[in-house]
Amino acid sequence: MTALPIHRHEPERVPRNARGIADALTPEAGKEFYAELLAAQPDEAKGVLLRWWGRAMLETDPGRQRRVEAALGGTLATVAVQDMLDRRRAAGLPVE
Known part of the structure; x- marks a missing residue:
């Protein structure tokens, strides 16, 4: 793989x-x-x-400043670790 x-x-x-x-x-x-x-x-x-x-x-x-401002402002979209692991498994990607 x-x-x-x-x-x-x-x-x-x-x-x-x-x-x-x-x-x-x-x-x-x-x-x-x-x-x-x-x-x-x-x-x-x-x-x-x-x-x-x-x-x-x-x-x-190129989008760095926008992401930094979102992170500092508390508006950066996030994902739960378990959801990310589930998506990677479903896509056949490693999760080690």
Whole structure:
């Protein structure tokens, strides 16, 4: 079974490589990212890239400000964890 994102970005907003991630971050965050990546052991580098890619995707999300305001204002739509797990099971997706 392969895992695919629910909402694909074509083309991806942030390329999944060090340069793409750094370019999407603020200059300060980019320096922090590169410092962490360079300090990582080889077996840790993939985790560093994935974590920072997620942050870069969040920071470049066109609807970010609206979602932040909704979350802070208490109007962000939410879903119960059990409902989300039930939906994933029904779709044949992993829930571990």
